[in-house]
Amino acid sequence: MRVTAEAKESTRRAILDAAQTLFRTAGFEATTTRDVVKAAGIATGTLFNYFSTKEAIVIALVVESQALKPLRTADARPASLEEALFSLVAAELRQLKPHRTYLMPILESTLSPLAEARGDDSGQALRSDHLARVVELARQYELEAALTPVALQIYWTLYLGVLAFWTNDRSPKQVETLALLDQSLSMFANWLGSHEPD
């Protein structure tokens, strides 16, 4: 029997919803794929037709949250690249908030700079999408020439560092993450400004 695109989407949805609930309530580590299968009401093998790992489910949730609403563009142009980057990441954090507590595993496995070395490209789309936005912002501030591959790698490492801190930030309303983000971007923008090729 052929599975219609509609049915596929419905199954996929059921998996994502069940996983999201379980990750939130029981935690990422404690949740098994078997739990997800059971909660989604699907056959055991079906899940792997859609997602090869638990991490892939999180990636899909993250991608989906980013796609739900377009990132807000500031009504007034931020005064600096530093502020524009802050605005970009802060908006992402708002969208990622429902997934905050179980983001760490994918930071370690699929988004980390080590993932590429392992040949795991499941986080590739997220990474390139985010970096494309960064390059676009740099262009607006005429700093794109400074965004060499090395600079982008440095940025990505900082970005992941902020995300990692955020997933575990126990300060009230994760206010320390805002301070860290502000400081990190300030450091990056200052460094970028001083390394701009002539």
Place this chain on the structure above:
Amino acid sequence: MSLTVAELLQALPQVDEETTAPPNGLTVPNGLAAPQEPSLRPVPVGRWQRMTLLGSLQAKIAAAYLFYWIRGWFKSADENSRLLAETHWRTAVHVLNSMGYLRGAVMKAGQTLANFPDIAPREFVETLEKLHFDAPPMHWSLLREMVHNELGDDPENLFAEFDPTAFAAASLGQVHLARLKTGEVVAVKIQYPAIAQSIANDFRNLVLFLLPNRLGRDWLNLKDQFDDFRLRLEQETDYDLEARNLEKARALFRDEEGIIVPRVYRQYSTARVLTMDLLEGVHMDEYLARNPSQAERNEVGIKMVRASYRLMYAGRMLYNDYHPGNFLFLDDGRLGLIDFGYIMPLDDELWELFRMIDRPLTTGRADDRLAALKTWSGLGEESSDQLRLYSEFGEWQWRARAEGGVFDFGDEADFRRGVDIFTQMLRKRYSRGHRTTLTITRGNFGWRSLLYRLGARFDIRPLAEAEIAATGWDRSSYARPGGKA
């Protein structure tokens, strides 16, 4: 009013290595480099980074200077100003430069220093006060995120209007003008992210820098000051607490008394955002620059004293923050009290102590004073020197009230006497004895400093007598109706 640190730096004369050499061993190399626009830089949060900043040249000067300055409390003010008048100005500007980065703790220190107009070099104090109104460095995107984090939505959605440019820098945050959807014009105070943590780091850094001096006799004294300061900052980073204090205080004053405390809008306030009525007025310097008449000065002084007694006796709240920036002189003559971040609640233990010192405060008798001070401090005859100083300070501090009659708070010689006793107490760590003594003494001193700057002349006793009625204390054994004991 506003002044940027960059402007100050530009106005600086060439730095002379010899005159800028700090006194505690840190050397000042040539070629001081000024950051272009320090006030626009964000607050460094990580201890490591702040340590690096403190390790920067300006910050070394700042740390050295502050240390020297605190030590300076222990010399006579005269000697201080004679020897260092030249150096003060230059160094103050460099301290301000550092404050752009480390503004959390250091600006707060600046405000505290401003309470001691005769100890702190005047230029230093004035410059610090101006800095309070400098444009602060939280950029709009960060600010919006703070508001969203705290109040659940962006400022442009929550308020009918929200001015993205701060109109004032609070020591631990910045203040924005906004209009509520219901029409009220409000001041929204927004705390810098993670400022409490960053202040705690500052203190550790300062202590590290001052470590070589820890064998000196002033070390423990300095540590007391820091401990006191840290306690205060913990309170000041809790805007929830401040909101409660504001509400309690506001209820204590009637319109016709000409004293106003802004109303808090709870639905727009959290532990890190505080929204309250905007009071429009000028600060003390600007008020004094208008050359108010003696009668007007007296009137303001009376309001300050009445407010302080009302809070104490009817509200059981000790207002300790007599920084000039916390008082607003409204055009219609009212006095606005705008900062309630540092209030000491008078719990039952303190209330009993206050009740006890009412006797010497009222009678002015030396034996009453000594008895009360012994109880307060827990000291016996073996600490006669300490008790003597306590008593001397009490006599200075309470005389206006005990004697009654018009008192000239602007009398320089009298004020200087208080400064001398106070600095002696600090030097000998005699302000210790009770957990609250240092704070209370400093609060009292700040209060007198303001009245001194104001040059007010009035009879404080009837004000005290009127306000103390709210306590319901039985004072029949020592207070005589309508006159001296």
